[in-house]
Amino acid sequence: MKTFYWLVKREFWEHKGGFFWAPVVTGIVFLALNFMGIVLGEVFGRRNNWGVFRYGDMHFKGSMTPDDLNKAGAFMDMSLYAIAGIVLCVTAIVVFFYCLGALYDDRRDRSVLFWKSLPLSDTSTVLSKVASAIVLAPVIAVVIGVIVGLTLSILFALVATMHGVGLWGLLMAAHPLRVVFNMVLLIPLYAVWALPTIGWLLLCSAWARSKPFLWAIAMPVAAGVIVSWFGLMGIAGLSSDWFWTNVVGRLLGSLMPGGWLTNASPLSGVGHDDPAALVSQMGLAYHYSALASPSLWIGAVAGVAMIAGAIWFRRWRDDG
Amino acid sequence: MTAVVTATGLTKRYKTSLALDATSFQIASGRIVGLIGPNGAGKTTALKAILGLTTFDGQLDVLGMDPRKDRDKLMEQVCFIADVAVLPRWLKVGDAVDFVAHTHPRFDRAKCDAFLARTKLQRGQKVKQLSKGMIVQLHLALVMSIDAKLLILDEPTLGLDILYRKQFYQSLLEDYFDEEKTILVTTHQVEEIEHILTDLMFIRDGKIVLDTDMDSLGERFAEVLVGSELAAAARELNPLDERQVFGKSIFLFDNVSRPQLERLGEVRRPSISDLFVATMKGTYA
Numbered sequence: 001m002k003t004f005y006w007l008v009k010r011e012f013w014e015h016k017g018g019f020f021w022a023p024v025v026t027g028i029v030f031l032a033l034n035f036m037g038i039v040l041g042e043v044f045g046r047r048n049n050w051g052v053f054r055y056g057d058m059h060f061k062g063s064m065t066p067d068d069l070n071k072a073g074a075f076m077d078m079s080l081y082a083i084a085g086i087v088l089c090v091t092a093i094v095v096f097f098y099c100l101g102a103l104y105d106d107r108r109d110r111s112v113l114f115w116k117s118l119p120l121s122d123t124s125t126v127l128s129k130v131a132s133a134i135v136l137a138p139v140i141a142v143v144i145g146v147i148v149g150l151t152l153s154i155l156f157a158l159v160a161t162m163h164g165v166g167l168w169g170l171l172m173a174a175h176p177l178r179v180v181f182n183m184v185l186l187i188p189l190y191a192v193w194a195l196p197t198i199g200w201l202l203l204c205s206a207w208a209r210s211k212p213f214l215w216a217i218a219m220p221v222a223a224g225v226i227v228s229w230f231g232l233m234g235i236a237g238l239s240s241d242w243f244w245t246n247v248v249g250r251l252l253g254s255l256m257p258g259g260w261l262t263n264a265s266p267l268s269g270v271g272h273d274d275p276a277a278l279v280s281q282m283g284l285a286y287h288y289s290a291l292a293s294p295s296l297w298i299g300a301v302a303g304v305a306m307i308a309g310a311i312w313f314r315r316w317r318d319d320g
Numbered sequence: 321m322t323a324v325v326t327a328t329g330l331t332k333r334y335k336t337s338l339a340l341d342a343t344s345f346q347i348a349s350g351r352i353v354g355l356i357g358p359n360g361a362g363k364t365t366a367l368k369a370i371l372g373l374t375t376f377d378g379q380l381d382v383l384g385m386d387p388r389k390d391r392d393k394l395m396e397q398v399c400f401i402a403d404v405a406v407l408p409r410w411l412k413v414g415d416a417v418d419f420v421a422h423t424h425p426r427f428d429r430a431k432c433d434a435f436l437a438r439t440k441l442q443r444g445q446k447v448k449q450l451s452k453g454m455i456v457q458l459h460l461a462l463v464m465s466i467d468a469k470l471l472i473l474d475e476p477t478l479g480l481d482i483l484y485r486k487q488f489y490q491s492l493l494e495d496y497f498d499e500e501k502t503i504l505v506t507t508h509q510v511e512e513i514e515h516i517l518t519d520l521m522f523i524r525d526g527k528i529v530l531d532t533d534m535d536s537l538g539e540r541f542a543e544v545l546v547g548s549e550l551a552a553a554a555r556e557l558n559p560l561d562e563r564q565v566f567g568k569s570i571f572l573f574d575n576v577s578r579p580q581l582e583r584l585g586e587v588r589r590p591s592i593s594d595l596f597v598a599t600m601k602g603t604y605a
Contacts, residue, residue: 006422014410111408114459116373118423119395315391318374 007128027148073173074276084145091141099201195303206313263293329378341526357523414443432465453484561598
């Protein structure tokens, strides 16, 4: 267990730039853009007193109704999810390339010989990379995403205060802790969902003698093209759409956060005008209803099998 | 004598070539063995087989284990330095020490710190900022702090300047080697390790063609400086090799009795490199 901890730590040392700095920079850029937007809005609003839209007078008179406050809170919750989602998307891209290089880069620069001179099993080496990809990186992204989201909420609340809406009332209406809690609880689902992509990329990374990126992309796409071609020829039982979605898509695209949503039970008639209802309906239960879909489990099993393959290649690949 | 490595009929076939050709050898504990051979003779393949880094046919026993099956366990007792540049470039000196300290059960941290204190290495430096010589100092400090039974060195000083090369072997001898440990080293810079070896193996075309300890090497092989008048007599004794220096001939003999040779001229012990060149004649032809 101690060894495994140090193996994951090693991954973090090597990929600090991708796992930590990439989401941090994304967050900072995001905050800066929003800040610039707010300043722009304030300045234009004051300068141009556009017709009816008299910005300078635009103070909310009196307090909001509880219902309004509730909606505003839900809106802030949604922004939190969205911001964490953006950071997670950046991390997903980082993890995609991380997996492609994880078992290849050290073979290319021969430092694999150093790691292999230590009493570390190939199984724990590969699993430490899996853990870095599906636990470490998403957790860092969620934490950073939520910090960025909260900073932005405070920024918006401050602006709102300037226009007469109580800062604390608005922040209290949001549920940042619940958002964090939900996001963290979604990581296991994300991990299971991402397994086929992680497994496939690690397999290519462990197997390819050169250019793992090309192999990883080319093989599924070529397979898809061939299936489509047979589909065009009208051979029964082959639906190329199904293949693209469930094989090519799952092999290459499962790192996308929320990818399981197409497999979750459909939302029952929620209007977009009611954010509070939307947020509460899109709770954990909704997300985890994806567990009922075969795509998730078949993908996970395939992912585990490909990770086993990656371990085998890691053990026996002889680069001559 | 306990054998650290026992190979029987060790064979490794690559797609187009035979890297190890049913070769058999034994390495005893407490020895420093030089495995010397021309490029492509199978040195690295043999080391890889011992380290469990490749598949092979035949039998191989390393410290009582099969390197194919028990690699993880075996590596607690076996260390290796593959060549100079294999430490990952992003790794910091301090992190490298921490990592090995926490993952290797036989690592002695105090020892490692003491070795590093004798160098200019600093904890915060990354490997990519180090010179080749400093990388090897770091690698050697890590490896020498591990109480392993077998240390395998594959061209460990390739590309280093002579100061680092001398220092490398000197550290190994003074601070590391003892009768409990065994070192197996391959290198092309034969002259530099000649005086530290206890045993010598020549490998050619996947076969061990010479396997001897240094003492019997001196008894078995002899180099004789022969004047031109006795050269014909010398040639009759089937020399391994003959070369001309200043009008005289130097003959290399295998297993010819000492008194017989002394009649021909001045007898001395051949250097490993001369012996190597004589043994490997025609390798690249």
